[in-house]
Amino acid sequence: MDVWVWPAYFGVLVGVLTFALLLVPILAYQYRRYGQFSVRRVVGAAAVGVYGTALFAYTLLPLPASRGDWCATAAAGSQWRPLHFVADIAQAGAGPSGLLTSRVTLQVLFNVILFVPWGLMVRGFWGRSLTVATASGLLVSALIEGTQLSGVWGIYQCAYRVADVDDLLANTLGALLGAALARWVLWWVPSPHSFDATRQLPRPVTSARRWLGMALDLTTFHVLGYTLLIGYRMVVLAATGHLPSRSTLAGAALYTLLPALCVFLLPAWAGGNGASLGQRAVRLVPLWAHAPSPGRRLARAAAIAGPYALALFCARWQAGTALGDAAQLLANALLLAAFIAVPLTQQRGLSAVLTGAHFDDERAQSAAPAHLLAEGRPTREA
Numbered sequence: 001m002d003v004w005v006w007p008a009y010f011g012v013l014v015g016v017l018t019f020a021l022l023l024v025p026i027l028a029y030q031y032r033r034y035g036q037f038s039v040r041r042v043v044g045a046a047a048v049g050v051y052g053t054a055l056f057a058y059t060l061l062p063l064p065a066s067r068g069d070w071c072a073t074a075a076a077g078s079q080w081r082p083l084h085f086v087a088d089i090a091q092a093g094a095g096p097s098g099l100l101t102s103r104v105t106l107q108v109l110f111n112v113i114l115f116v117p118w119g120l121m122v123r124g125f126w127g128r129s130l131t132v133a134t135a136s137g138l139l140v141s142a143l144i145e146g147t148q149l150s151g152v153w154g155i156y157q158c159a160y161r162v163a164d165v166d167d168l169l170a171n172t173l174g175a176l177l178g179a180a181l182a183r184w185v186l187w188w189v190p191s192p193h194s195f196d197a198t199r200q201l202p203r204p205v206t207s208a209r210r211w212l213g214m215a216l217d218l219t220t221f222h223v224l225g226y227t228l229l230i231g232y233r234m235v236v237l238a239a240t241g242h243l244p245s246r247s248t249l250a251g252a253a254l255y256t257l258l259p260a261l262c263v264f265l266l267p268a269w270a271g272g273n274g275a276s277l278g279q280r281a282v283r284l285v286p287l288w289a290h291a292p293s294p295g296r297r298l299a300r301a302a303a304i305a306g307p308y309a310l311a312l313f314c315a316r317w318q319a320g321t322a323l324g325d326a327a328q329l330l331a332n333a334l335l336l337a338a339f340i341a342v343p344l345t346q347q348r349g350l351s352a353v354l355t356g357a358h359f360d361d362e363r364a365q366s367a368a369p370a371h372l373l374a375e376g377r378p379t380r381e382a
Helices: 002-034 039-060 084-092 103-125 130-149 165-185 207-240 249-269 277-281 294-317 322-344 350-355 362-366 370-375
Strands: 284-287 358-361
Touching: 002 039, 002 207, 002 277, 039 103, 039 130, 084 103, 084 165, 103 130, 103 165, 130 165, 207 249, 207 277, 207 284, 207 322, 249 277, 249 294, 277 284, 284 362, 294 322, 294 350, 322 350, 358 362
Parallel strands: none
Antiparallel strands: 284 358
C-alpha cells in the first residue's frame, strides 16, 4: 500500500506548492479570460495542480538511480495483449471473495480511478466535450506508457516500468467515466463559457485588483532579474572558467536596473495610457485630466519603482556592508509603503497620487465617448 499511498502525499504537498507559486499568474489569467475573479475556479485550479503532480508521481516516479546497470536483471517488459488481465485473474484461481481483493483486480480498478479526475478536469473545469476529454485521456496515457517503455525517451538504457496496453485501456475508460460524471460532480465550478456574456462589463477598481497588478509587476521584475543574472554568470563561467560573484557591478545592474527598465519604464514609454504589464493583466489603466505626455507617464511608472530598483541595486552591489543593509531596508520599506498606500488613497497608490493620476477599468474606457478618449479624460471616478 505504501507504493500506492506515498504519491498521494507527494501530489498534495508539491501540488499545493506549485499552485501557490502560480497563484498570481492564475489570478491574472482569470481577469483577462473571464473579466473577474472567481473563488470557485481558483479552488478548481488548486485541485488541478494537486492532481497533476499526483498523476506524475503515480506513473513516473520513483526514477532509477542509474542509467542502466540494472537492465540485465530488470523484470520490466511489455504487455501488448488487450484484456490480458482477465486471464491473469482466472489463473489466480481466487473465489468470488478473493476476486475483488486480488492485486490484479485492484491494479485495474486503480488505473481506471486514476484517470477519472482527468475526465472531470477536461470537461468540467475546462469546458471541453466528452470526446475531447476521452481522447485527451487516451493521448496522455499513451505518453505515459511511451515514457515508461523508452526509459524516459532514452535517458535510461531500458524500460524501467512495465508498459501495458491494459493500463492504456483502463486509463481511457477512467477519463470517459470522469467526463460523463463531470456535470454532476463539478456542478459547483462555473464553466469558462459562463463568463462570456459579462466578461466585457467594467468592474470596480478594488484594492485586491491593484495589489494583484503590483504583485504581477514585482514577480516579473524579480524573475527577469534572476534569469539575467544566471545567464550572465553562466556566460562568464564558460568564458573564464570562474563563476563571478553575485555582488559585481554588472551582476547587480542586470538583476535590478535592466529589469526595472523592461518591466516599469518601457511599457510607460511605449505610448497609450502607460499602464504597466501587471495593470494591463488585471485590466486597469491610469488616467489623467488631460492626455498624459511621455514624461508624465514615465514619472508615474518610476515614482516608486525607480527608487525601489535603485535601492535593490545598491543592496546587491554592496551586499554584506552597512550601506547594503541600509539599502535593503529602504527597498523593503518602499515596497511595504506602496502596498499599504493603496487602500489609504482610494486605490490610487503612491505613484498615482504623486503624479495626479487615477485608475479605472479599461473596459469602461472602451465604452467612453470618442472625444473623452481623445483627450485622455477619465469617464468616471476610479
